[in-house]
Amino acid sequence: MPAMRSKHVTAVAPSAHNPGVALRALRRQRGWTLAEIGARTGLPISTLSKIENGKMSLSFDKLTRIAQGLEVDIGELFAAPAASGSDQFAGRRSITRAGEGYAIRSEHYDHRYPASELLNKRLVPIIVDVHARSLDEFGELIRHAGEEFALVLEGCVEMHSELYAPMRLEVGDSIYFDSSMGHAYIAAAPGPCRLLAVCSGNENHLRAALSNRYAIEAPREAQPHRLSG
Template sequence: MRDELAQVGARLRIVRRSRGWTLDELASRAGMSASTLSRLESGKRQASLELLLPLTRQLGIRVDDLISVDASDPRIHRPVIRRDGLVIAPLAPESSPVHTYKITYPPVAVLPELRVHDGYEWIYVLAGRLRLRLGDQDLTLTRGEAAEFDTRTPHAISAAGGKPAQVISIFNDDGVRMHTHAPEPQDP
């Protein structure tokens, strides 16, 4: 906690300067002396709620905005999913609002059946050639090309040619369930 408070003054200075205010202007608006604000910003005066509340009100920020939160490890540690010959590597935390995956499609002799499901998908080809059958369209995407589509349109995706295709895919919640979870057994 002490390290977090040590950075409050520097953050306060950054916000003040981003507003284009001088020490005198902010101090006057917050009802304190410019020397008190200067000592606070330079770390020579300890931050207290009594000092910070009038300053944050004037700056239009929260006290929390001045206190750093230790960043957790940003790396993604989720297992790779192997399903129907695909290799699906999660690129975002499970709790992320954006569901991003690196998917490797193996070469296949026959295009998979067209499927329809709720959802929306965006794909970007990293390597190889990707065949996208979307409704009546039969498209081949190459490295650097992207596509986005409503998955309620009948579609199928596979590698085109004899080599795997690697893509980055972004799904909404329905698309994630369809691509990363095993199908549920059908009732007889």
């Protein structure tokens, strides 16, 4: 999903749902240095330090790189601590109320992740608010392992991909595609633009899903639990 470089970062207060807190705890637990984490994730030491200290908002790319480097499920980086062994039971479920879920803000998208407390998910649902209004503004197309389903909830989306002509999608329209193909969602009409995206893959793909190269900007105050709209 979404993406662009940015020079701006916003501090995020440490909390039980802050991936930086989990990153530092896991790193110290294993006796690893930031340099070792950097080698495992491909992320600069300066970036990792900012993440640990709550001075940088995170993209899903960085989350999955960190999860893969630490060899943990991505949910462990921003989920509330679960009771021991609770993820071993069948029949689990998660209810996310309107506006709830883990939030990540970037220059061209706002992401919200429902069911963030569930670990080892094979489906990654994401509520996406699209801000970029041209492909030039968006920048490089993104790609990641697995497949993706998107349903337009509000506004109008123009779906760009490297193999097909741009496709305009209205409210209620949906698209299912191979997400290893470069793609981008663009807001195609004035006003808010929101969609539901669901990324799928096997267990390993969930740790490396949406592995793209964008850096995050959070120009507005971070709201980790509620998003208006």
